Amino acid sequence: MAVTIKTPEEIDHMREAGRLAAEVLEMIGPHVLPGISTGELDRLCHDYIVNVQKVIPAPLNYNGFPKSICTSVNHVICHGIPDDTAILKKGDIINIDITVIKDDYHGDTSKMFLVGDVAPHASKLVRVTQECLYKAIDIVKPGITLGDIGHIIQIHAEANRYSVVREYCGHGIGKIFHEEPQVLHYGQPNTGLTIEEGMTFTIEPMINAGTRHTKLSRRDGWTVTTRDRRLSAQWEHTLAVTSDGCEVLTKRQEEQF
DSSP: OOOOOOOHHHHHHHHHHHHHHHHHHHHHGGGOOTTOBHHHHHHHHHHIIIIISOOEETTTTGGGOOSSSEEEETTEEEOOOOOTTOBOOTTOEEEEEEEEEETTEEEEEEEEEEOSSOOHHHHHHHHHHHHHHHHHHHHOSTTOBHHHHHHHHHHHHHHTTOEEOOSOOEEEOSSSSSEEEEEOSSOOTTOSOBOOTTOEEEEOOEEESSOSOEEEOTTTSOOEEETTOOOEEEOBEEEEEOSSSEEETTOOTTOOO
16 A cells, blocks of 8 residues: 555645644643543543544454553553553553544644652653653655654663563544554665655554563453563654644643644
């Protein structure tokens, strides 16, 4: 499948979907507290997306995924399935991944949350992973390559003695949830596809405290964990490439770009 260049009208639709996805993360934040289950977080988000925003939670029934959001706690890298028996406790870190569909277009974003007081090593991993995302966003403009994006993420992660997950990556997005290109979070400068104005894609680095190696759950076929069971963190934004940089379509009110 070729990379699609979006029209200004299409990007308008994606801007609205992105704004709504960001709103869900802003809404759910105050609920991420010790004692709540990830199943309850899913219900709160589902109700907000469907009944307040009146849009569609993209993960629900996507290739059989059973819930409306992904909740990835501690050593879960991505695609964690919300569960009423999974109770957050003080010291946990959790990624909440939100994708909504508005007028056929997707907005995809995720954020790390600290549950109560978190150990310094865990909060550092969360902070450095966010820095990886921001450093990548800073360089996105027409003429750079996908390899440039991967390289700046990899360099910052490894400078902090972390590792970059390689099996899962960012992706093109629009009317299709996951389309070309694949946006790797590691790589060499000046390699891969050249970025053009009108491209829309996610950057979503998954950074591990230990080794980069992953394990996919045989039980549910979705949950991805670190093989060494050390912590992992992830942040994600959907971007649209402009004439001289990029627009973060899923920017939250707390962020400055």
